[in-house]
Amino acid sequence: MLTRKSKLLLTKIFSFFSVVRGYNIFVIALAQYLSAIFILAPERRALDILLDWRLFVLVIASTFAIASGYIINNFYDAKKDIINRPKKSYLDRLVSQKTQLRVYFILNFLSALLGYIISWRAALFYSVYIFLIWFYSHKLKKYPIIGNLTASLLAVLPFFGILLYFKNFYHVIFAHAIFLYLIILIREMVKDLENIEGDLSNNYQTIPVKYGENFAKRIISTLLFLTLIPVYFLINVYDVGYMDIYFYVSYILLLIFILKLWNSEGKIDYIKLHFLLKIILLAGVICIILIKPTVVENGQKLLLIR
Numbered sequence: 001m002l003t004r005k006s007k008l009l010l011t012k013i014f015s016f017f018s019v020v021r022g023y024n025i026f027v028i029a030l031a032q033y034l035s036a037i038f039i040l041a042p043e044r045r046a047l048d049i050l051l052d053w054r055l056f057v058l059v060i061a062s063t064f065a066i067a068s069g070y071i072i073n074n075f076y077d078a079k080k081d082i083i084n085r086p087k088k089s090y091l092d093r094l095v096s097q098k099t100q101l102r103v104y105f106i107l108n109f110l111s112a113l114l115g116y117i118i119s120w121r122a123a124l125f126y127s128v129y130i131f132l133i134w135f136y137s138h139k140l141k142k143y144p145i146i147g148n149l150t151a152s153l154l155a156v157l158p159f160f161g162i163l164l165y166f167k168n169f170y171h172v173i174f175a176h177a178i179f180l181y182l183i184i185l186i187r188e189m190v191k192d193l194e195n196i197e198g199d200l201s202n203n204y205q206t207i208p209v210k211y212g213e214n215f216a217k218r219i220i221s222t223l224l225f226l227t228l229i230p231v232y233f234l235i236n237v238y239d240v241g242y243m244d245i246y247f248y249v250s251y252i253l254l255l256i257f258i259l260k261l262w263n264s265e266g267k268i269d270y271i272k273l274h275f276l277l278k279i280i281l282l283a284g285v286i287c288i289i290l291i292k293p294t295v296v297e298n299g300q301k302l303l304l305i306r
Helices: 004-019 022-040 046-050 053-076 078-084 086-092 097-118 120-138 146-166 171-194 196-201 207-211 213-226 228-237 241-262 267-290 294-305
Strands: none
Touching (some): 022 053, 022 146, 022 171, 053 097, 053 120, 053 146, 078 086, 171 196, 171 228, 207 213, 213 228, 241 267
């Protein structure tokens, strides 16, 4: 039997896990490693990348920066989350804001320090990234369009930190990045539709609040159409192995998404659409392994030579 103190401790740990979106951070860290193995450095053996301590330090640094970003974002969104996400808001408030801010500064310091272990450029990258997250949470997210563009950019930037480490600027990498950016941007727009009630009451000038839901839906439809451009190159120009199956299936889901979007009228409908986009993004992470695993083949050849 757990004691009362043990139950309270577990509750606070679960609360803090909710604040920093532990599940999201795990998926991002996994995506960074899979991207490094199959996209950013396909000429290297998978085992070499997994055992690369410098890459590990960079992934941990980005993990700390992202976690601190969730904390500061949660801090500034506390009032509107009471309306938009009452259950999650209650869970998050089990850990005091004072404690959350203390952890926020510690994580920021550790992120910059870990970056400095690799190089001063890495430390600068994560320091700028931390500042941008704070500036977005404090100011930019309250404004239409620029808030969405910035949020999507911040979601993609950790992958560019790994890209700068490997210094492999293949065109296919940017095609992947553009597709990812557009899907995340669509998700941000759907979140605005989902949270319109809380945004309106707290004077967040998001696109649905300022221009209306139909205008937001038109922008989402346009963004969905634009995803055809990177998908065309990824399927027809670049060699992404069996991952083209993912793009075909995801586009079927996106067509279902757009049909549902124009028939959506309330928060529950938008939550379902948001969940569908999460499934597409998660599947995209897992399906990276469908890219032709040349790193594994190269590793086998090296072993045979030896």
